[in-house]
Amino acid sequence: MPQGQPVTVPDDNLTTRQRRNRPLLIVHTGDGKGKSTAAFGLALRGWNQGFDIGVFQFVKSAKWRIGEQTVLERLGALHAETGEGGPVQWHKMGSGWSWSRKAGDESDHAAAAVEGWREIQRRLAAQTHDLYVLDEFTYPIAWGWIDVDDVVATLAQRPGRQHVIVTGRRADPKLVEIAELVTEMGKVKHPMDAGQKGQRGIEW
Amino acid sequence: MPQGQPVTVPDDNLTTRQRRNRPLLIVHTGDGKGKSTAAFGLALRGWNQGFDIGVFQFVKSAKWRIGEQTVLERLGALHAETGEGGPVQWHKMGSGWSWSRKAGDESDHAAAAVEGWREIQRRLAAQTHDLYVLDEFTYPIAWGWIDVDDVVATLAQRPGRQHVIVTGRRADPKLVEIAELVTEMGKVKHPMDAGQKGQRGIEW
Numbered sequence: 001m002p003q004g005q006p007v008t009v010p011d012d013n014l015t016t017r018q019r020r021n022r023p024l025l026i027v028h029t030g031d032g033k034g035k036s037t038a039a040f041g042l043a044l045r046g047w048n049q050g051f052d053i054g055v056f057q058f059v060k061s062a063k064w065r066i067g068e069q070t071v072l073e074r075l076g077a078l079h080a081e082t083g084e085g086g087p088v089q090w091h092k093m094g095s096g097w098s099w100s101r102k103a104g105d106e107s108d109h110a111a112a113a114v115e116g117w118r119e120i121q122r123r124l125a126a127q128t129h130d131l132y133v134l135d136e137f138t139y140p141i142a143w144g145w146i147d148v149d150d151v152v153a154t155l156a157q158r159p160g161r162q163h164v165i166v167t168g169r170r171a172d173p174k175l176v177e178i179a180e181l182v183t184e185m186g187k188v189k190h191p192m193d194a195g196q197k198g199q200r201g202i203e204w
Numbered sequence: 205m206p207q208g209q210p211v212t213v214p215d216d217n218l219t220t221r222q223r224r225n226r227p228l229l230i231v232h233t234g235d236g237k238g239k240s241t242a243a244f245g246l247a248l249r250g251w252n253q254g255f256d257i258g259v260f261q262f263v264k265s266a267k268w269r270i271g272e273q274t275v276l277e278r279l280g281a282l283h284a285e286t287g288e289g290g291p292v293q294w295h296k297m298g299s300g301w302s303w304s305r306k307a308g309d310e311s312d313h314a315a316a317a318v319e320g321w322r323e324i325q326r327r328l329a330a331q332t333h334d335l336y337v338l339d340e341f342t343y344p345i346a347w348g349w350i351d352v353d354d355v356v357a358t359l360a361q362r363p364g365r366q367h368v369i370v371t372g373r374r375a376d377p378k379l380v381e382i383a384e385l386v387t388e389m390g391k392v393k394h395p396m397d398a399g400q401k402g403q404r405g406i407e408w
Contacts, residue, residue: 024406032388032389034387037241037245037246038237038238038389040248041242041244045270045272048274067251071249071252084278085275131405176393180393180394184236184391185236185242186234186390188380189384189385201252201253201334201367
């Protein structure tokens with residue numbers, strides 16, 4: 001069972017159970033490693049609890065299929081076969097969002113990012129998933145492609161009990177402000193500093 | 205394929221391939237969330253590449269079975285059934301190390317931690333696993349139960365191509381010194397600060 005006592009008990013008229021069950025907005029930011037990896041690790045944990053998982057990758061190349069995608073989709077298939085865990089959907093902007101007719105059109109990244117965000121808004125309204133991983137979602141916000149005020153309003157007002165994890169460097173302060181859990185992954189030392197490139201099983 | 209160019213190419217007489225394939229010592233430290241979760245995310249990635257995975261949890265309670273254990277052991281079973289991925293072993297100090305006769309004896313945590321470390325030393329010498337997760341291993345070092353010089357000497361001289369991930373707060377500077385990849389997870393904001401306790405699918 002979970003350990004630890006809150007330092008303060010807020011005056012919010014919620015019971016401990018109600019407070020415990022509030023959906024979380026989680027942000028993994030900073031210049032270090034582990035932002036996405038920890039998010040997919042949380043997806044693993046959620047799968048095990050039967051959560052419906054939706055992953056939305058905003059930046060990674062279409063050709064780039066990371067190990068987590070293979071494994072989480074395999075776990076989603078396992079759910080379909082045996083009922084273990086929960087369903088998993090993995091969507092990538094780089095290869096054209098799978099729900100879109102414009103598959104493969106990478107000519108307008110800004111429009112593709114907005115299209116991804118509109119779909120996420122629809123799913124949040126429909127309460128499609130229990131856990132959303134919006135991987136590298138800070139970048140289209142930082143680049144001004146997606147309006148941070150729209151993001152903040154949508155996330156703050158999302159219905160039901162939907163957890164959302166946002167990863168990427170330079171998270172907008174407005175996003176940090178409304179998040180319940182924010183971790184800054186700081187780079188202390190990285191092998192590329194010593195001239196070592198990425199390797200199989202570690203970087204992908 | 206992996207992206208990015210090293211800033212400098214070191215004068216170490218290694219080819220890029222040799223340098224790329226050097227085993228890594230990875231440390232996840234700091235007061236924030238995500239240290240263990242990111243380590244288990246890396247284990248997921250390694251499993252997908254067929255790595256033999258060994259997880260050693262040094263502190264967590266015996267009764268505490270985290271979602272990652274269930275999922276990674278399930279993936280290990282999948283490997284045995286179908287050949288997908290790699291084998292997975294998960295050992296916990298809290299329930300008595302599984303290879304030990306002293307199962308369930310929690311009366312001497314220091315002795316149990318040393319026993320775990322001795323087994324890891326044997327496995328490193330025998331090149332048993334491709335990836336070791338030494339979860340919360342910084343604590344028995346910080347508490348003086350395990351000699352940091354012994355740890356550093358063993359890890360620095362480990363044979364073959366064995367990756368090692370160490371998690372936990374207050375990583376010893378000597379361990380950081382020999383590590384290739386060190387990430388500091390910093391706490392920016394945590395729900396317990398606002399009186400919210402842990403919840404299913406997120407904390408476990």
